[in-house]
Amino acid sequence: MRMRPSAAGYFGEFGGKFVPEVLVAALAELEREVDRAFADPAFWNEYASVLAEFVGRPSPIYRAERFTAEVSPATLVLKREDLNHTGAHKINNTVGQALLARRMGKKRLIAETGAGQHGVATATVGAKFGIPVDVYMGAVDVERQALNVYIMELFGATVHAVHGGTQTLKDATSEAFRQWAARVDDTFYVIGSVVGAHPYPFMVREFQKVIGTEARAQCLERFGKLPSDVIACVGGGSNAAGIFAGFIDDAGVKLWGVEAAGDGIETKRTAASLNAGTVGVLHGSRSYVLQTADGQVRETHSISAGLDYPGVGPEHAYLKESGRASYVSVTDAEALEAFFDLAKTEGIIPALEAAHALAFARRLAAERGPDDVVLVNLSGRGDKDINQIRAL
Ligand SMILES: Cc1ncc(COP(=O)(O)O)c(C=O)c1O
Numbered sequence: 001m002r003m004r005p006s007a008a009g010y011f012g013e014f015g016g017k018f019v020p021e022v023l024v025a026a027l028a029e030l031e032r033e034v035d036r037a038f039a040d041p042a043f044w045n046e047y048a049s050v051l052a053e054f055v056g057r058p059s060p061i062y063r064a065e066r067f068t069a070e071v072s073p074a075t076l077v078l079k080r081e082d083l084n085h086t087g088a089h090k091i092n093n094t095v096g097q098a099l100l101a102r103r104m105g106k107k108r109l110i111a112e113t114g115a116g117q118h119g120v121a122t123a124t125v126g127a128k129f130g131i132p133v134d135v136y137m138g139a140v141d142v143e144r145q146a147l148n149v150y151i152m153e154l155f156g157a158t159v160h161a162v163h164g165g166t167q168t169l170k171d172a173t174s175e176a177f178r179q180w181a182a183r184v185d186d187t188f189y190v191i192g193s194v195v196g197a198h199p200y201p202f203m204v205r206e207f208q209k210v211i212g213t214e215a216r217a218q219c220l221e222r223f224g225k226l227p228s229d230v231i232a233c234v235g236g237g238s239n240a241a242g243i244f245a246g247f248i249d250d251a252g253v254k255l256w257g258v259e260a261a262g263d264g265i266e267t268k269r270t271a272a273s274l275n276a277g278t279v280g281v282l283h284g285s286r287s288y289v290l291q292t293a294d295g296q297v298r299e300t301h302s303i304s305a306g307l308d309y310p311g312v313g314p315e316h317a318y319l320k321e322s323g324r325a326s327y328v329s330v331t332d333a334e335a336l337e338a339f340f341d342l343a344k345t346e347g348i349i350p351a352l353e354a355a356h357a358l359a360f361a362r363r364l365a366a367e368r369g370p371d372d373v374v375l376v377n378l379s380g381r382g383d384k385d386i387n388q389i390r391a392l
Contacts, residue, residue, distance in 0.1 A: 003248060005315075009198020009285075012321060014314035017197040018281045023177075026184045031199045033104050038206065043099065050095050051210065054128065055085045057092075059211075061218045061375070066345035067362065074368035076361060077227070078348075078378040079215045079243065088351065088380030089211060089239045090121035094190055096207035098125035101188035108183070109133045111190045112176040114141055114169030114235070115306030115353065116148025117380055118192030123157035133157035136175045138168040141305050144388050166299050169309045173283050193236025194313030197284030201313050205241040212246020215375060227375040228368055231256040233357040234274070234327065235306050237313035239379040244325060254326070257316060258360045260302035261329035269301035273312040274320055274327040282311040288320075303332035304352035304385075334359040339382065339389070351380035352388075 009015045017027055037043040051057040059080045068076045081089040094111075101109060109131050113119030119135040126133035135152055139161040142149055149159050165171035173195075180189040194201040194208075212230075219227055230247050232240035234257040247253040259272035270276050273288045280289035282297065290298040290310040302308040319325035330338075335352060338359035342350050350358055354377070361376035368374055382389075 003245070005198060005202050009202070011315045011318035014287050014317040015198055015201060015285050017284060018286065019197050019284045020181060022181045022184060023197070026180070027197055027199070029104070033100055034199050034203050037100055037103060047096055047099060051092065055091050055095065056083065057210065058214045058218070059083050061215060061222065064342070064346055067342055068365050071362060072365035072368070073370040074228070074365045074372040074374050075223070076365045077219070077373055077375050079211060079375060081211060081239065081377060081379050082348070082350065082354070082381035086117070086121050086124050087383065088117040088121070089208060089242065090118045090192060091124065092210055092242070093192070093204050093207040093238060094118070094121040094125045097188065097190045098129050098131065101131060101190070102129060104188065106188035107131070107186040109188050109190050110136070110176055110179050111192060112136045112169065112172040113192060114138070114172065114308060115304070115351070116141065116145035116152070116384060117306060119152050119157070119159065120148050122190045123152040123155035126157055127155040134179070135159045136162055136172045136179065138166065138172045139163050140167040141169065141172070144305055145384055147387065148384050168305070170297060177283065193238040194241045194315060195236040195283055195285065195311060201285065201315055204238050205245060205315060208238050208242025209245040211239065211242040211377060212244060215243060216246040219373060219375060223373050225373065226250055226253050228372040229254045229256060229364055229374045231258060231357050231361045231364065231374065232377040233258045233307060233353045233379060234312060234316060235260070235309050235353060236311070237316045239377050241313060241315055243377045244319070248324070255319070255324060256360065256364070257325055257327040258356045259327060259329040260304055260307035260335070260356055261331045262301040262303070264331055265329050268298070271300040271302040271308045271310070272329040273310060274316060275329050277310070279317070285314045287314040287317040288312050303335060304356065306351070306353040307356065328360055330356040330359045338362065348378070349382035349386070350378055351382045352385045354379045
């Protein structure tokens with residue numbers, strides 16, 4: 001399976017670099033640095049040591065027996081990205097990008113954030129490496145993720161509420177692009193998922209690949225075999241791309257991405273870009289986008305801020321078209337049920353994003369046999385969502 005995009009940044013027909021003139025040179029500079037750094041063992045050694053000592057990797061795998069007891073003959077296993085420092089997989093990526101920014105001599109990091117996890121992860125590495133951080137966040141998300149806003153500020157970052165459009169992640173991303181264009185010389189844009197123009201989707205996936213590489217080795221060691229299925233939620237698609245990358249060449253392992261259906265993909269209130277969208281260009285690359293017939297980005301809805309994005313990373317569009325991965329969706333109600341059930345049966349509070357993957361994983365595990373291992377990425381912990389859920 002071809003895992004590297006073409007020189008122009010395409011996975012099949014998806015990806016590319018659809019950016020204004022002012023960003024073309026900045027992307028070329030980043031591409032050169034990515035090539036150099038990725039070929040430099042010293043870069044990866046430092047990345048691995050920060051992940052071990054600061055993030056707490058490797059994250060364990062955990063058999064969720066009580067969560068599936070009544071429904072599943074198969075073994076359901078969670079990859080515990082919720083146990084990472086700052087509580088989600090996002091930190092794997094921001095460590096990598098901060099190391100690149102430092103190599104490039106950039107003086108400022110900027111980031112967009114939806115759930116706030118990526119903003120927190122960027123503010124964290126800003127504090128750790130001593131680089132100032134500006135975070136752009138939709139005004140609605142600033143409200144629903146107030147705890148994460150406070151944490152970002154505690155780490156010294158400045159959070160800018162974005163009031164345009166739906167005041168969520170799409171608008172925050174557009175604003176971050178504008179800010180990057182305005183100060184391209186000294187600013188490094190830390191993108192939070194496998195989206196944006198080349199080389200971001202490829203670069204972010206390489207930083208998240210650690211999830212899949214670890215999980216593959218852990219399954220072999222613990223169960224003596226590979227999982228039958230690997231499942232992850234898909235917002236922009238970074239935790240899914242990361243865990244899929246570890247298994248992409250294992251033809252017998254089925255890969256499943258779980259999108260947010262919101263009220264249902266047949267309704268307008270959904271965020272399932274691959275299931276309900278059409279091919280278009282958003283934030284610098286060609287992929288599936290929730291859009292109207294004349295190309296206007298549609299308003300989206302998900303109970304989960306981190307999945308409420310009208311686009312999806314181009315590699316997922318390619319994996320869907322090639323048939324290597326399948327993409328399903330889970331409604332707000334189903335995700336909430338999985339959220340409460342995991343808390344009650346295992347003593348683990350999942351992020352609402354991860355609850356989507358869990359809801360589908362439990363459904364799938366019920367259809368698998370006693371010899372099967374179903375692996376699901378628990379991409380983050382749900383502390384950030386508790387106030388929202390208590391208010392329901
Ligand atoms: C815990 C968690 N999981 C998943 C996501 C979705 O992002 P991605 O699809 O890039 O993994 C987010 C985004 O904020 C998140 O915070």
